[in-house]
Amino acid sequence: MANTTEFIIDGLKATVEGKEILKGLSLTMKGGEIHAIMGPNGTGKSTLAATVMGHPKYEVSGGTMTLNGADVLDMAVDERARAGIFLAMQYPSEITGVTNADFLRSAINARREEGSEISLIRFIRQMEAKMKELEMNPEFMHRYLNEGFSGGEKKRNEILQMLLLEPSVVILDEIDSGLDIDALRIVAAGVNAMRSEDRSFLIITHYQRLLNYVKPDFVHVMMQGRIVKSGGPELAERLEAEGYDWIKEELGIDDETVGGKEEEFKVPMHTTAPKYN
Numbered sequence: 711m712a713n714t715t716e717f718i719i720d721g722l723k724a725t726v727e728g729k730e731i732l733k734g735l736s737l738t739m740k741g742g743e744i745h746a747i748m749g750p751n752g753t754g755k756s757t758l759a760a761t762v763m764g765h766p767k768y769e770v771s772g773g774t775m776t777l778n779g780a781d782v783l784d785m786a787v788d789e790r791a792r793a794g795i796f797l798a799m800q801y802p803s804e805i806t807g808v809t810n811a812d813f814l815r816s817a818i819n820a821r822r823e824e825g826s827e828i829s830l831i832r833f834i835r836q837m838e839a840k841m842k843e844l845e846m847n848p849e850f851m852h853r854y855l856n857e858g859f860s861g862g863e864k865k866r867n868e869i870l871q872m873l874l875l876e877p878s879v880v881i882l883d884e885i886d887s888g889l890d891i892d893a894l895r896i897v898a899a900g901v902n903a904m905r906s907e908d909r910s911f912l913i914i915t916h917y918q919r920l921l922n923y924v925k926p927d928f929v930h931v932m933m934q935g936r937i938v939k940s941g942g943p944e945l946a947e948r949l950e951a952e953g954y955d956w957i958k959e960e961l962g963i964d965d966e967t968v969g970g971k972e973e974e975f976k977v978p979m980h981t982t983a984p985k986y987n
């Protein structure tokens with residue numbers, strides 16, 4: 711496996727049910743970097759996450775996406791997971807009949823060569839250790855995946871998956887929503903423990919709070935299905951203090967959501983994030 715990660719999205723367009731949601735989104739993430747994406751509701755953040763993961767509902771209608779040179783758009787969902795792309799969903803699904811442990815063990819083994827599957831004992835030991843780090847009750851190991859989990863328990867469980875799967879591109883979609891103050895700290899510690907030179911993070915969040923614990927290298931603002939502004943951590947602080955109106959004014963955007971009419975587009979079609987390195 712390569713010891714660096716370079717994930718490049720260029721001019722990505724995606725359509726759902728005939729409506730274009732992503733309208734030419736470009737983003738480059740390198741190993742070791744943490745990127746945060748902020749933006750008002752309905753501007754395409756979760757659509758970006760789902761499109762990167764290859765959700766069948768989101769049809770790519772333009773642009774490219776590569777991971778270490780390999781064409782990600784050419785890969786099925788399971789191949790993307792095997793390539794090291796991981797998504798913690800904003801609304802994790804409940805799966806009755808599959809225990810958390812079964813699910814995780816299959817997911818780990820899916821990433822391994824046939825014949826080198828993780829042994830049950832080793833897996834249980836790893837899962838127990840990670841659950842302890844996340845201060846999760848061991849009973850969650852044998853519960854059906856997310857079924858009846860509270861909002862915060864689901865989010866913690868997503869982080870458990872991340873810790874065990876050791877992905878190279880991690881997308882966290884509102885991982886902080888629904889977490890109590892202690893859980894936020896625990897989840898942030900889990901993310902920080904995973905920071906490494908061969909892994910990059912894309913953290914979608916509405917609040918500066920999480921970014922106090924997990925310091926981003928870059929902060930991007932999404933509006934109308936594209937990244938319209940990028941900066942460092944100070945950008946998130948300004949958004950927290952002032953909201954989004956100043957950006958809309960600066961860029962002449964009336965309606966920041968993707969539902970707006972085409973003629974309301976005032977931002978150039980291919981806004982590429984500035985390069986800081």
Ligand SMILES: Nc1ncnc2c1ncn2[C@@H]1O[C@H](COP(=O)(O)OP(=O)(O)OP(=O)(O)O)[C@@H](O)[C@H]1O
Pocket residue numbers: 726727731749750751752753754755756757758767800967968969
């Ligand atoms: N499967 C779908 N069917 C119909 N419309 C969709 C679908 N997925 C996304 N959309 C629409 O695309 C737009 C962007 O949605 P998305 O979930 O990406 O927003 P978001 O930026 O994640 O918002 P939030 O901050 O509220 O989570 C919304 O108007 C949404 O209704």
Ligand SMILES: [Mg+2]
Pocket residue numbers: 755756757800883
């Ligand atoms: Mg969303």
